Amino acid sequence: MSIVFSSHPEPPYFAVIFCSEIDRSEADAYVRMSEAMTRLAARQSGFLGLDEIPREGGIGLNVSYWRDEASIEAWKENAEHALARETGRREWYEWFHLRVARVERSYSFRRG
Amino acid sequence: MSIVFSSHPEPPYFAVIFCSEIDRSEADAYVRMSEAMTRLAARQSGFLGLDEIPREGGIGLNVSYWRDEASIEAWKENAEHALARETGRREWYEWFHLRVARVERSYSFRRG
Numbered sequence: 678m679s680i681v682f683s684s685h686p687e688p689p690y691f692a693v694i695f696c697s698e699i700d701r702s703e704a705d706a707y708v709r710m711s712e713a714m715t716r717l718a719a720r721q722s723g724f725l726g727l728d729e730i731p732r733e734g735g736i737g738l739n740v741s742y743w744r745d746e747a748s749i750e751a752w753k754e755n756a757e758h759a760l761a762r763e764t765g766r767r768e769w770y771e772w773f774h775l776r777v778a779r780v781e782r783s784y785s786f787r788r789g
Numbered sequence: 790m791s792i793v794f795s796s797h798p799e800p801p802y803f804a805v806i807f808c809s810e811i812d813r814s815e816a817d818a819y820v821r822m823s824e825a826m827t828r829l830a831a832r833q834s835g836f837l838g839l840d841e842i843p844r845e846g847g848i849g850l851n852v853s854y855w856r857d858e859a860s861i862e863a864w865k866e867n868a869e870h871a872l873a874r875e876t877g878r879r880e881w882y883e884w885f886h887l888r889v890a891r892v893e894r895s896y897s898f899r900r901g
Contacts, residue, residue, distance in 0.1 A: 683808075685886060692890050694804060694852055696795075696840045728808045728886075730845045738842050738850055740806055772899040774797060774840075778804050778890035787884040 683726025683742050688780045690725055691743045697773035701735045707769045710761050717757060723748025735771070742780070749777060795838025795854050800892045802837060803855045809885035813847045819881045822873050829869060835860025847883070854892070861889060 699707050718724050718741060729739035743749045752758060765773075811819050830836050830853060841851035855861045864870060877885075 683886075688888075692804070692806060692888065694806070694840070694892075696852075728806070728850050730842065730848055730850050733842045733845075736842055738840050738852065740808075740850070740852065766898060766900075770898060770900065772897070774795075774895065774897045776800075776804065776892050776895040778892040780806075780888045780890040783886065783888040785884070785886045786878060786882060788878075788882065 683728050683740075685783060685785060686725055686742075688782050690780050691746060691749060692778045692780050693741045693743065693749060694738075694776040694778060695740070695773065696736075696738045698736045698771040699732070699769045700771060703769045704732070704735070707765075710764070710769075714758060714761055717755070718752060721748065721752050721755070723751070746777070795840050795852075797895060797897060798837055798854075800894050802892050803858060803861060804890045804892050805853045805855065805861060806850075806888040806890060807852070807885065808848075808850045810848045810883040811844070811881045812883060815881045816844070816847070819877075822876070822881075826870060826873050829867070830864060833860065833864050833867070835863070858889070 715727060715729075718727070723744035725742035725744060727739060727741045729737075731737075743752070827839060827841075830839070835856035837854035837856060839851060839853045841849075843849075855864070
């Protein structure tokens with residue numbers, strides 16, 4: 678699964694925190710869907726980036742960043758994305774937790 | 790590295806989103822510190838949980854959850870935590886990005 682790092686705009690903006698476990702026998706199909714959804718999300722208005730690292734033992738955590746709640750709502754209503762979520766609930770996810778949060782402040786460090 | 794899953798209280802509450810890359814030659818020392826900090830955080834007032842999956846290629850992503858900003862501030866001022874952060878900047882982190890966000894809403898799914 679790809680690793681994508683977000684840009685770091687000035688707050689406020691929004692984060693969608695998504696933690697999930699998938700049926701491991703479905704991992705290949707899930708990864709294909711997930712990568713397609715990342716490419717699609719990256720073309721949405723208001724998309725600011727994604728932090729994600731590869732799943733470990735079926736469990737995954739990613740955070741996508743959005744300009745405002747309207748951008749999150751528009752992405753939720755995207756037809757291809759809605760179909761992927763429906764397939765996910767029917768075939769792939771054991772469980773997931775999704776949180777929408779407003780980023781209030783941020784701090785970065787880089788060595789050297 | 791341990792995997793810890795958070796509880797899911799009713800919003801609003803706060804999330805600290807932490808994405809980082811460590812010097813891989815320091816991974817063992819980092820993991821020991823990180824596990825000690827997780828145990829210490831879990832004893833702090835206002836700590837609600839942690840979502841974390843193991844690092845991949847030195848890169849990690851975790852989200853800790855807190856009752857309010859005062860809890861986050863108190864944890865930041867914990868002496869042992871402050872020392873760990875200082876050591877991290879000096880010896881372990883190539884870079885990190887930390888975001889503090891207010892969780893506005895959440896949604897969960899479980900199969901079956």
